[in-house]
Amino acid sequence: MRDGGQNVDIKGAGQQVIDEMGLTEQILAKNTLEQGQKYLDRHGRVVAVFPKGSVGGLTADFEILRGDFAQVLFEATRDECEYRFDTFITGLDEKDDRITVTFKDGRVEDFDLVICAEGLNSSTRGMVLADQTRLLYFGAYMSFFNIPRRAEDDNWAHTVNGIGGTFITLRPGTTTETTVLMTFLRERSDVAADDPVARKALLLQALKGRGTVADRIIAALGSVEDFYFGPMSQVHASVWSKGRFVMIGDAAYSPTPFTGEGTALALVGAYVLAGEIKRNTDHAAAFHAYETLVRPYAEASQRKMNPRLIRLMHVKTSCGVGIAQVIQRVFASHIVQKLLRPSDATKEWRVEKDFNLPNYS
Ligand SMILES: Cc1cc2nc3c(=O)[nH]c(=O)nc-3n(C[C@H](O)[C@H](O)[C@H](O)COP(=O)(O)OP(=O)(O)OC[C@H]3O[C@@H](n4cnc5c(N)ncnc54)[C@H](O)[C@@H]3O)c2cc1C
Incomplete structure (x- = not known):
């Protein structure tokens, strides 16, 4: 099971899906307890503070480590779903009334439908909807990994802008680990996905001379084992299904982790697809x-x-x-936050209009 990854947000209608699944308590029990986001300068001094709930801040109500979330979903469904690890689809052959799937180990089986939830770099998507899908590269790379937690690490996210186009955030992870989310500009998306040496070299290049937070990451980088690294891209697919094959989540419509909305979209997509399959013959x-x-x-x-x-x-x-720090300060100020904060009435409207979950019961 791939239980790696760092902090993910479950927002808006995604929270309602979790509620419908009866999993709210389990999720809350794993909340990283992040209190908000602070922007720092290169010496680690605080520039601006966005407490949880601030407009433009990073911290949502449901903050959970991706691996913990995967575990909660796995435990909730393992008795009713058959999970097979360490395999993947190598071939698909659709007939009138079924779809024949070949797996990596040579097994061949018939299914009614194939629902592809393979994330951003889905390979099965390429077998069916390659011509209908395009990855829109955003000109930056992303990397997520963990470093040892220090005594001075509190329950706040700390973000630093580094010159050269580097954006680093440290966030509370577990009792022993602090999570790192790092993005940096790169004109081309040309780093081989399976070249760990090239990836670490690029990270080092982006971190060098970027201040105290970056220095701390450089010192810990040698012992980092589980790290996610890849181009920041959105998935745009002109259609999400073909025949008996359909895609959900990042595989079909990844908005990039930078929006903090990929998890909610994946949950809502899964809920609606399940509901519509139930409703339609x-x-x-x-x-x-x-x-x-x-x-x-x-x-x-x-x-x-x-x-x-x-x-x-x-x-x-x-x-x-310097300009970014002025903007961060102004944005975080009491007066601007007050002006931007939605009233209670608008807030209700937003949660509802965010996505109106159909009732399939
Ligand atoms: C390792 C990892 C770490 C991540 N870390 C973060 C993070 O720190 N912050 C953040 O905001 N978002 C992160 N994401 C993305 C985030 O999880 C998704 O945007 C969101 O949860 C949408 O979920 P999804 O199920 O559509 O896709 P994903 O969460 O990407 O899940 C796809 C799953 O399919 C599996 N898979 C891929 N290809 C195949 C295949 N051919 N056959 C079988 N299985 C396959 C993958 O191993 C993965 O378990 C991460 C994703 C991964 C895979």
């Missing part, structure tokens, strides 16, 4: 209804992030860092 009608309902929601999330915004967030010069 015909799988084509179910897939059509699922895409019609979820696509506007997924695309709205994708529109929140674009390559220009990423370039703006990853300032390159020390002058740019």
Whole structure:
């Protein structure tokens, strides 16, 4: 089981799906207890503070480590679903009434439907919908990993803008580990996915001379084992299904982890697809209804992030860092937060309009 990964947010309608599944308590029990986000300068001094719930802040109500979340979902479903680890699909052959799947170990089996939830770099997607899918590269790489927690680490996320277009955030992880989310500009997405030496070299290059937080990461990098590294890209698919094959989550509509909305989108997509399969006798009608309902929601999330915004967030010069810090201070100020904060009435509207979950019961 791939239980790696760092902090993920479960937002809006995603929280409602968790509630419907009866898993809210389990999720809350694993909450990382992050209190908010502080922006720091290169010497580690606080520039701006965004407590949990602030407009523009990072911290959501449901903050959980990706691995803990995967474990909660696994425990809740393991008695009713058959899980097979260490295998993947190598071939698909659709007939009128079934789809024949070949697995890595040579096993061949028939299924009614294939639901592809393989994430951003799905390989099965490439077998069926390669021509209909494109990855939109945002001009930056992302890396997530853990470093040893220090006594001075508190329950706040700490973010630093480094010159050269590096954006680093340290977040509370476990009692022994602090999580690192790091992104840096790179014109081309050209690093081989399976070249750990090239990846670490790029990370070092992006971290060198970027201040105290970066120095701490460099010191710990040698012993980092589980690290996620890849281009920051969105998945745009002109259709989400073909025949008996359908995609959900990042495989179909990844908005990039930078939006903090990929997990909610994946949960909502899974909920609606399940509901529509239950409601419709015909799988084509179910897939059509699922895409019609979820696509506007997924695309709205994708529109929140674009390559220009990423370039703006990853300032390159020390002058740019200075301007970014002024903006962070102004944005975090009491008066601006008060102006931007939605009223209680708008808040209710937002949660509801975020996505209106159909009732399938
Ligand atoms: C290792 C990892 C770490 C991550 N860390 C973070 C993070 O720190 N912060 C963040 O915001 N987002 C992170 N993400 C992305 C985040 O989990 C997703 O955006 C979100 O949860 C949507 O979930 P998903 O199920 O669609 O895709 P994912 O969470 O990517 O899950 C896809 C799953 O499919 C498996 N898989 C892939 N290819 C195949 C295949 N061919 N056959 C069988 N299985 C396959 C993967 O191993 C993975 O378990 C991470 C994803 C991964 C895989």
